[in-house]
Amino acid sequence: MQIIFPEYRLGSMIPPLFHTMLCIAFLMPRIGPYKLANPVALAPMAGVTDLPFRRLCAEMGAGLVVSEMISSNPRLRDSRKTAWRSVHDFEVEPRSVQIAGSEPLELAAAAQYNVSQGAQIIDINMGCPAKKVCKKAAGSALLADEALVKDILHTVVKSVDVPVTLKIRTGANPGERNGINIARIAQDAGIAALAVHGRTRACKFEGEAEYDTIAAIVAATEFPVFANGDIDTPEKAAAVIRRTGAAGVMVGRAAQGKPWLCGQIAAHLSGETIVSVTPEKQFAILRRHLLALHDFYGEFMGVRIARKHVSWYLQGQPDYRSHRAAFNGLQTPAEQLQQITQLFNIDRHKEIAA
Numbered sequence: 326m327q328i329i330f331p332e333y334r335l336g337s338m339i340p341p342l343f344h345t346m347l348c349i350a351f352l353m354p355r356i357g358p359y360k361l362a363n364p365v366a367l368a369p370m371a372g373v374t375d376l377p378f379r380r381l382c383a384e385m386g387a388g389l390v391v392s393e394m395i396s397s398n399p400r401l402r403d404s405r406k407t408a409w410r411s412v413h414d415f416e417v418e419p420r421s422v423q424i425a426g427s428e429p430l431e432l433a434a435a436a437q438y439n440v441s442q443g444a445q446i447i448d449i450n451m452g453c454p455a456k457k458v459c460k461k462a463a464g465s466a467l468l469a470d471e472a473l474v475k476d477i478l479h480t481v482v483k484s485v486d487v488p489v490t491l492k493i494r495t496g497a498n499p500g501e502r503n504g505i506n507i508a509r510i511a512q513d514a515g516i517a518a519l520a521v522h523g524r525t526r527a528c529k530f531e532g533e534a535e536y537d538t539i540a541a542i543v544a545a546t547e548f549p550v551f552a553n554g555d556i557d558t559p560e561k562a563a564a565v566i567r568r569t570g571a572a573g574v575m576v577g578r579a580a581q582g583k584p585w586l587c588g589q590i591a592a593h594l595s596g597e598t599i600v601s602v603t604p605e606k607q608f609a610i611l612r613r614h615l616l617a618l619h620d621f622y623g624e625f626m627g628v629r630i631a632r633k634h635v636s637w638y639l640q641g642q643p644d645y646r647s648h649r650a651a652f653n654g655l656q657t658p659a660e661q662l663q664q665i666t667q668l669f670n671i672d673r674h675k676e677i678a679a
């Protein structure tokens with residue numbers, strides 16, 4: 326794995342005792358034949374974790390990145406969105422591709438298709454509450470039907486010779502927290518690793534993530550479990566690992582506009598001192614991100630997709646709203662690059678939250 330900013334990972338030669346103990350306490354998670362470089366995964370996020378963003382996060386130290394979900398419906402394979410989501414050129418290995426659907430045979434066919442396109446891990450989405458997925462009783466809506474979950478998992482695992490992982494929530498709603506049952510079904514089906522977002526489907530993104538439910542799932546199973554939900558700092562990641570006993574953490578929203586966050590968390594978990602990301606470095610990363618978006622999506626869509634990412638990078642800066650509004654009015658890649666150059670020059674000497 327290429328680390329573009331090695332100074333992020335420079336740590337003290339003698340880590341504090343706590344860190345040393347933490348390092349010894351967990352082994353690097355293994356997913357089938359793939360031993361991860363560290364236990365920090367970037368969560369799949371539709372519309373966010375596209376190839377340009379995944380590559381940045383991986384280069385800056387994420388131990389695993391997962392594609393945005395790809396529908397199992399073969400009729401959507403030629404759609405522009407699915408085509409973009411299916412590109413894995415120059416992806417950091419192992420290439421994990423998430424599929425979403427509700428029909429066991431269709432999901433198995435989708436798994437086979439994506440393996441034929443280069444996927445090295447197939448991830449099944451039973452964690453996403455998005456309407457478009459759930460209207461078809463896919464994503465986290467499947468959790469309410471354990472027999473169907475069992476059928477899907479056995480069918481998909483048997484259909485491919487790469488590891489299959491699963492992403493779930495803790496249940497359909499607070500009255501039906503069947504995450505432990507689902508995890509046991511997954512283990513029996515031969516699932517290689519599990520990511521658990523510590524909320525039920527009905528809880529959406531509200532309330533506290535249920536780390537104790539994740540701890541119970543970890544205790545009930547043998548395979549690597551990634552704890553997910555509200556992890557936004559290296560310290561929180563360490564606390565979640567201590568509390569849940571999980572093999573790793575999965576980080577979603579907090580990484581938006583901070584492609585260095587997974588790497589910082591990994592550094593902290595291995596006892597290294599975290600070096601904050603200076604505004605100059607943020608500018609260099611953002612510039613590279615913009616160039617990659619313009620290149621990947623083409624000028625028209627690249628300019629539009631860049632807007633939300635730039636908005637996340639700028640969050641917390643002085644005059645955030647006016648800068649964002651100005652940026653959103655720009656129509657060409659050259660204007661966007663010029664604008665961020667000006668912005669970061671203006672703010673060169675101001676502290677930006679890392």
Ligand SMILES: Cc1cc2nc3c(=O)[nH]c(=O)nc-3n(C[C@H](O)[C@H](O)[C@H](O)COP(=O)(O)O)c2cc1C
Nearest residue numbers: 368369370371394450452453522554555576577578
């Ligand atoms: C914009 C957005 C898109 C998401 N898309 C997916 C997806 O495609 N597949 C999936 O399994 N989860 C998806 N999720 C859920 C995240 O992977 C993750 O479980 C959730 O955001 C909780 O983690 P966090 O608190 O670190 O953000 C999405 C979340 C967000 C915010």
